[in-house]
Amino acid sequence: MMTGTITNRRPHIELFIRGIGGYGNIEFTIDTGFTAQLTLPLEACTALQLPETKNRRTFLADGSEIDLKVYLLTVAWDGEEREVEVFALESEPLLGMTMLEGYDVLMSVAENGIVRIQKSTNESTIR
Secondary structure (H helix, E strand, C coil), X not given: CEEEEEECCEEEEEEEEEECCEEEEEEEEECCCCCCCEEECHHHHHHCCCCEEEEEEEECCCCCEEEEEEEEEEEEECCEXXXXXXXXXXXXXXXXXXXXXXXXXXXXXXXCCEEEEEECCCHHHCC
């Protein structure tokens, strides 16, 4: 199980990330409206020397379209290292729904409330 907190009515979780140029803990905001895995600012992708894989045309919440660079990042997730796609987006780091697939997210929605992410016990979500 992974845990985080609610701050300013937003769920956050800190994850350990690693690239060719460095590593460390980054706080991600859980964004259920974001369908991919993760985002990081371009400056962080560059500093970590992440390998760029492609560009992807993406729709934003306001309906506009933009081209984003996509990189590969190693992240510690539920006790294991995973290589995931990360979009370079000039915003706070986001954790999207693809990262959460097969997991339950439980939140105590209050300032400093606890966020829990754990493998789902629902048979229909386990692959």
